[in-house]
Amino acid sequence: MRRTLFLSIALALQVTATAAAAEPARVASEAIASQPLDAALNALSRQTGLQFVYNAQSAGNPRTPGVPAGLSADAALSRLLAGTGLRYRYLNATTVTIEAQDSASPAPTSSALAPAGIAVTANAPQPADVAAPSGGAGAQNLETIQVTGSYSRSLEQAVDIKRATVGFSDSIVATDVADFPEQNLAEALQRVPGVTIERSKGLGTKVNVRGLPSEYTHVSINDLATASGSGGRDVEFDMFASEIIQQVTVQKSPTAADEEGGIAGSVKISTARPFDYSERKLVFSAEGAHNSISEEVDPRFAFLAADTWGDWGALVSYSQSKRTNRTDSTSGINFRPSSRFLTASGTRGTQAQSVLLRDAGVNITNRNDSDQTNRVVFQDKVGDRVYLNEQDKWGATGSLQYKPSSTFSLTFDAMVGGYDSTEDEYDAAAYSASSRSTFDTIHEYDADTLSQYGMLVLRDVSYTATQHEMLSKERINKTDYGQYSMALDWKGDSWYVDALVGYSGAEKTSDYSNLKHVAYAPSRTRWTGDSGETIPSSAPGSIDMYNASDKYLFEAYETTLEKVKDDKYAAQVNVTRLLDLAFLPALHTVKFGARYTDRSKERQYGEAKITGPTAGSAAWVNTRTLADSPLQSISDIVPGGSYSHKRLDWEQVSNEYARGAFRYDGFYTPFDPGQFYQVDEKVMSFYAMTDFAFDIGSVPFTINAGARYVDTKVDSFGFHPIQRPDGSTGYTDTPVSKDGSYDDLLPSFNMTAELSPGLLLRAAASKVMMRPALTDVAYKRTASWSSYRFTDGNPELKPTYAKQWEVGVEKYLDNGALFAASYFRKNIDGVVINSLTGMVEDVAVYNANGSLNGIYDFDVYQPVNAKGSYEVDGIELVAQMPLGMFTPWLEGFGINANYTMLDSSLAGESDLGIKTPMPGLSEKTWNFTAYYENERFDARVSYNHKDEYVESIGYNLYPIYRDAYGQMDVSIGYRITDNIKISLKGINLTNEITSGYTMDPSFPTMYEASGRRISLGLRADF
Known part of the structure; x- marks a missing residue:
């Protein structure tokens, strides 16, 4: 410091x-x-x-x-x-x-x-x-x-950590986390060089390091890998309050001592301990935040208390917050291949063929030839949605520390929390690709925009029987998180030993319901400037989908219930030996250790449909209309007025009414034994590494080199999907298990040379891995009836590996300024993709009322390790400078900026051979913060930008992009006394919109507005 x-x-x-x-x-x-x-x-x-x-x-x-x-x-x-x-x-x-x-x-x-x-x-x-x-x-x-708790001071502390840490890294400390406007830990991390976040409905949810997908980042808290209730290995950062975090270091080049390293990097989170403070410490903060769309004010408060007495110390911290956020969004406006209609039996298929020839001049010679039909696409649907998301979040840490001397400590750390979220979604949607429909008239088509792929896009089409839906959806999620660890640290004259035992667990329950009313009628759907719209067509019987409640028939009140339990136990020991060898004076340290982890993820799932007032009754199907329920306009159901994007206002059934009226007495959603799965993973690893220090001429060098051996055993069991003799599909009567295993040696190398005072040259090389998501290796089968697709797990999946190296220079100035530049390259093998691995013939598909929709062949997709590799290289630039270094009148002003640019080889994941970057990879990201502060006043403005990236590949055919996104946040603070400070903060002040498109911006897929948040807070520090 x-x-x-x-x-x-x-x-x-x-x-x-x-x-x-x-x-x-x-x-x-x-x-x-x-x-x-x-x-x-x-x-x-x-x-x-x-x-x-x-x-x-x-x-x-x-x-x-x-x-x-x-x-x-x-x-x-x-x-x-x-x-x-x-x-x-x-x-x-x-x-x-x-x-x-x-x-x-x-x-x-x-x-x-x-x-x-x-x-x-x-x-x-x-x-x-x-x-x-x-x-x-x-x-x-x-x-x-x-000594002050200022932002510039936190930057200097982070620079000290960066300079001293082995390898490439960046950090933020508590002052930086506390003083910036953020809603959770993910949003606090976006200030770190090379770090961007994924946003969902205005909230940062997942962390990307150097533009790579979030699942490529390894996360640990107090050196214990973090469990997640997400079903994957990526951590849901939105469940962690930023106030309970003391420091975060993003390590971008691993050592052999690191658990795995992460292909993108490792996020190492630390909570506070009592002996971190020299005297009794008490901190309290409170704030209220206002959302511009919902117009609600949300409270938030936190406190920390720490004290030591003799050889003992204790610390507790707690934070709690509420968040009410409204999001207005269009969605689902994706490409659908014309095979949807062309392969249909009867007149639906032949009419689609003739309309394409008549109105667009497209001659489909074989309606079952996917190479033809997949290159003629239309708009899947148009959905106008309003989300209201209400969150209750709390988190607490505790630490009990015994430290009789500077050479020995024994510490118990605990971190617990809860994250409850209720999301109401009100959706007016028009499915162009209805199972009853086909093309009626093509008003406009585009043969030019995607001509390089041989694709023709139907921009404006009338359909014979669009499936219009009014959907009232409710999602109730509850996550409980807990982590406990005991750490021992001992330092002798030439031996250091540290050991850790710990547990990390998360349990997540998701209760989902959907009240569904449907109206089939002719309509016209087309792209507009930033989304899409559905309007009445010229055909008889066409309707205004927003004002025809008597035309919508009750189909079902659908419910699902999912429970995921994720437990991880770990034990590790590290031993360091300091050396002073006459025959090899450059060898200073040898370090070795072992780690054992036992992780288990269990998932239970069930679904049920209510079709009448009692169990088994179907009295409401196709008889009860939307108008038979009490309706409210969107502007009355959710706070904030009418639908902001198109100034629409339509009527629906509120979720509050639906839950009380449609769930009859005694109703519950049972778990389906066939949907159960459990994955057990046991990992044993050993490592050894050395530290060398020597001079070449006047240049001091330090080298860290080592290797980690990792042995993994996986046992996945569930109910295996089977095909019965009558052609139907089902599950085995008893669970079936399958074992998998893999092992590997992961070497690492880090070097630092001080070329001149304050000028460091760094270099690093390593082999790292990220394990497949446990949901991907589980024995299970899920069905997408509308897409005619089964998705199976794959217990034989292997990790994704990367061979990577980096070289950079860092210039440190005595006034706290830092200038750094580095070049890195990653060769990534075994990327997990979903691939067509089989087919199930003659699958019966039924409508909600029990009638037969048709007999179809279902494709079977599985996650597999893709052949070939991605090459990703990039540069990272960091500039941190107090502007007072240039002239005295700029004293107190400063800049903190970073820029990351990536270039990746094209993978060609699309079944159409369309070359795309790695899904989730953003080629350009940058953060810029300007600040001013003095003894009483501070102000800073921060802008974070993430370039466009491929979000997914629709039907494994069409790349779907998330648009570039930039957000401006502002914080202003005034210290009333030495101990009390007030602050005014703004998130997304420019009210940026989240948007996306399929292949070209003229084919938008979503337009999502979540508004800006303004908060007023008070912090007391004693």
Whole structure:
């Protein structure tokens, strides 16, 4: 941590200055780069817990040589002071004096530094166990040490961590998290260089590192890999409150000691511990936030309390928030291949063939030839939706720490939380691809835009029997999260040992219902400038879909219930041996260790349909109309008025009424035994690595090299899908299991060379992996009846691997400025994609009323490891500079900016041979923050941008893109007193829209508005 010094007489440095400064010592073994002596002692203090005292007037502040990671305190001090004419002396077990070699007495000392936000004055008392200095230089002559919890200070702390960490990394600390406007941990992380987030309905949900998909990022909390209720390995960050987090480091080049490394990187989250603070600590914050669309005000508060007594310390933190957010969105406007109609039996198929020839000049010679029919596409549907999302979120951490000395600690950490979400969706949709419909008239077609792929797009079409739907959907999700760990840290003269045992678990229950009313009628659907629309056609019987409640017939009240349980147990031990070998002086450290994890994910699922007032009754089907239920306009059901996108207002049944009226007494959604699956995964890993430090000429080098061996065994069991002799499909009577296994050796290499004072050259190379999602390896089959497709799990999936390397330069200035540039390349093998692996013939498909829809052949898709590889390379640029370095009148102003640009080989995943980037990969991302602050006032504006990327590939044929998105956030704060601060924050001030398209922007797929949020908050720090 960097400090401002005034009239330097004496300096005291202590690890417990702030939690953010202390954290790196327990996350990674730090190297101390060449820098002024006071900064080097500060870094060593953070690692060892020692307090250093020296007379700055007589000793000066010489620049010290770099110190490699892993040295003992004595060895590090010897290297730091070599050639300076200074020596060190222990005054007691925790205090070391730095003095001239001919000095006969210790230098003056000072009290420990106070936490951020408190200034240590010149008259600080002298510790009782330190002898008073001779020569009359008493404690009253101590310098003032200015320590504030400012944003610039947090940036400097993050720079210190980046400089000291082995390999390429970036960090944010508690001040940065607390002072920026954000709704959860994901949104706090978007400030880190190379990090962007995925948004859903105005909320950051998942984290992307360097533009790569979120599932390529490995996440751990307090060094324990995090369980997730999502069904995959990607972590749902929206369930974590940012207030309970103390520090986050994104490590982009792993060491052998890291659990896996992650293809994109590893997000290492740390919570606070009591001995991170030098004295009792109490923090409280509260705020209210207003959403511009819902017009609701949401409360949020948090507190932290920490104290130590003797060898013991305890800390608790808690946060709770509510969020009510409304989103207006169009959706579902995707391509549908004309095979939907052309392969239909009877007149539906032949009429579609003749209309294409008549109105578009397209001659389909074989209606079953997919190469022809897949290249003529139409609009799947148009949906106008209003979402109202209400969230209750709470999180708490606790830490009990026993630390009798700076060389031993035993810590129990706990992190628990709950995330409850209720989402109401009101949907007016028109399915052009109705099972009863076909082409009537093609009003406009486009043979030019996608001609390079031989594709023709029907832009404006009338259909014979569009399926119009009024859908009232309700999703109730409840996630409970818990993580507990016990950590031991011991440091001897030449041996370090740390060990961890822990548990991480998440349980998520999802209760879904959909009240569905349907009206079949002719209509006309077409693309508009930013979405699509459905209007009446000229055919008899056509309707205005928004104002025809008496035409909509009840089809079903559908319910599903899903419960996912994810448990992970882990144990690890790391042993470090410090070496001083005469025959190999460059070898400083050998480190080795082992880790065992046991993870289990279990899923239960069931669905049921209500079609009448009692169980088994179908009295309401095709007899009850939408008008038979009490209707409310959208502007009355949800707060915020009419549908903002098209200024539409239509009437539907509220979910509150539907749940009470349609669920008869005794109704429940039973779990379906055939949908159960469980995956057990056991991993044993061993690693060994070394640290070297040597000079080539005047350039000091440090090298970290090692390898990790990983052995994985997977047992997946569930109810295997079968085909019965009568042609129907089902499941085995008893669970069927299948084992899988894989092992590999993952080498890593990291090097740092200090070319000149403050100028570092870094290089790294490694092999890393990401395991397949547990849902992908599970034995199960899911059906998409409208798409005529089965999707099966694949227990034989292997991980996705990457061979990667990176080289970069970093320039550190004494005023906290940083300039960095790096080039990286990743060769990614075994990417998991969904692929056609079989077919089930003659599957009966039924309508909701029980009538036979038809007999179809169902394609079977499975996740598989794709052949070939992706090559991804990119550059990352970072600039952090206080502008006062240029001119005094810019004192307090500063800039923090980063830019990441990627280039990837094209994969050709589409069955049409359309070359696309890796799904989820964004080629350009950048963040820019400008700030100003003084003792009382601070202000900052931040803009985060993520370029367009392929979100998915529709029907495995047509790439669907998410448009580029940029968001501006602002924070203004004023410190009323030294302990109390008020803040005004704004999220998405420019009211940006989330949008997407299929293959070309003229074919939009979605237009989603979630509004801006303004919050007013108060923070007290004692």
